[in-house]
Amino acid sequence: MRKWSLAIMTIALGLGLVTSTGLEVSAEDTNAPLASAEIAPTSPVAKKGEKIFVIVKDTKNQKVNVVNSHAQNTGKKVNMGTTWTVKSSKKVSGERIYKIGNNKQWLQSKDVTKF
Numbered sequence: 001m002r003k004w005s006l007a008i009m010t011i012a013l014g015l016g017l018v019t020s021t022g023l024e025v026s027a028e029d030t031n032a033p034l035a036s037a038e039i040a041p042t043s044p045v046a047k048k049g050e051k052i053f054v055i056v057k058d059t060k061n062q063k064v065n066v067v068n069s070h071a072q073n074t075g076k077k078v079n080m081g082t083t084w085t086v087k088s089s090k091k092v093s094g095e096r097i098y099k100i101g102n103n104k105q106w107l108q109s110k111d112v113t114k115f
Contacts, residue, residue: 046086051115056080064111071097083115
């Protein structure tokens, strides 16, 4: 019985060493630099005429609230992934908002990124 347990422990130890050295070699082979697309701006400032892209942090809802020119919710929403052209931008209570579409549609800067 002792010989069997010693043999099983030896096989397990050998497989563990082979597996760990194989992972080290493959990790060394794939040293690719990060692409610029992987870095998202944290606080984009878009100017008139630039394109913005709607992003969503809540993946279940997939919609963003539209605000008015005083940064108050209007009850309307836009879908995640839509692209808009900025008509103008301004700061209200320390928060930047971007005008899209007509005069009543504005988006908060936390919900968009520069395109």
